[in-house]
Amino acid sequence: MARAAGKATVRPGDNVWVNVDVLMTHDVCGPGTIGVFKREFGKTAKVWDREKIVIIPDHYIFTGDSLSNRNVDILREFVGEQHIKYFYDVIDDPAGKWVFDTHKGNYGRQFGNNFAGVCHAALAARGHTRPGEILLGTDSHTCMAGAFGEFATGIGNTDAGFVFGTGKLLLKVPETMRFWFDGQLQRGVMGKDIILHIIGEIGFDGATYRAMQFDGPGAKALGMDDRMTIANMAIEAGGKNGIFEPDEKTFAYVNERIEANGTKANYDPLFCDADQKFVYENKFDLSKLEPTVACHPNPGNRKLAKELGNISLDRAYIGSCTGGKLSDFLAFAEIVTGRKVKIDTFGVPATPEIMLELQQRKVWQALADAGVQLTENAGCAACLGGPVDTFGRMNKPQKCISTTNRNFPGRMGHLESQVFLASPATVAASALTGKITDPREFLK
Secondary structure (H helix, E strand, O other), X not given: OHHHHXXXXXXOOOEEEEEOOEEEEOOOOHHHHHHHHHHHHOOOOOOOOOOOEEEOOOOOOOOOOHHHHHHHHHHHHHHHHHOOOEEOOOOOOOOOOOOOOOOOOOOOOOOOOOOOOOHHHHHHHOOOOOOXXXXXXXXXXXXXXXXXXXXXXXXXXXXXXXXXXXXXXXXEOOEEEEEXXXXXXXXXXXXXXXXXXXXXXXXXXXXXXXXXXXXOHHHHHOOHHHHXXXXXXXXXXXXXXXXXXXXXXXXXXXXXXXXXXXXXXXXXXXOOOOOOOOOEEEEEEHHHOOOEEEOOOOOOOEEEHHHOOOOEOOEEEEEHHHHOOHXXXXXXXXXXXXXXXXXXXXXXXXXXXXXXXXXXXXXXXXHHHOOOEEOOOOOOHHHHOOOOOOOOOEOOOOEEEEOOOOOOOOOOEOOOOEEEEXXXXXXXXXXXXXXXXXXXXXXX
């Protein structure tokens, strides 16, 4: 933040104007952001940098709801006016209109060649996450990009409209909480279990307007998918951002995606100061963690999966930026392959590339054979409810175990439904038994 503000140093509590490297918006908040921008800067105003704005429709896409479809058209029109370079449209025609074909249904592909899927996973997959940068997005889970050693946080439409016009934003420097990881995860325990355990320790408001820094040899041992899951859910503890120090795994991931997509290649990573000061510190032995569940009605209501076998379920769900990545589906498939799910189980990949990879590896067919209902239409889907025809949405009071990131009442649909957050492995085991189940029972 100091470098982005042109200062030698900053301290927690300082308010600084930072230069933004990437601003992301999507179909839910994009139209509002565009409205603010045009109202405040003028109907003919131009954005500050057409190559630093990334627009990704992903939330309410595969639905027959005409107002949701119209939001995507508003984005397309604005992109055409502004000549914005990075727009991952659901259709290929830049002059077209988006209409979801309800007669075809939700299972088969209904998107164009440039569609990218869930914005946070797509930012990483398409080469827009780079160490040392400032990334802002009109979505609370923008903090997921902190997995790549950058300052990433969610902002509102008004702030985003201001950034559209100026490329700057006034931010307060957060205090930092450090979570030190030793050891390695045992089989059946995943990154999702780590962050659910931490949120259970500090509460779903325990990191309000603070940076959550994940550090130590255990953190370095984690793959990028697990790091993204952990950083993503910093907001579920109230965090301003989550962040991992970049290392060779980070650089390998980022460089591969930059080269594949032709996005900005140069970046300047930053590393931890030797004399860091923290407002809170805690150490965790990852080898002692067990499969963990966040029970209704908030992400801080932590229990161990093995303690919840008395809770019967109606539905299981794997997907979202937090739980729809390739490694998430592979962990899920390890448990359900060759078996049959006992309850309605829905699967939504985070990006089209993940969907294709699962199909090429024959994992997709194995999941279908196990009874999992899969959609090729990568997106947010039922993670945040959406219109009533959204794939996997709960339209009546039900209990669902899900790999998603938020479980406040009504989050996945009906206000009286209950959502239990868990890792892909725990969701898989629970889908097989119809009750919350420790995945280690299937991994012996």
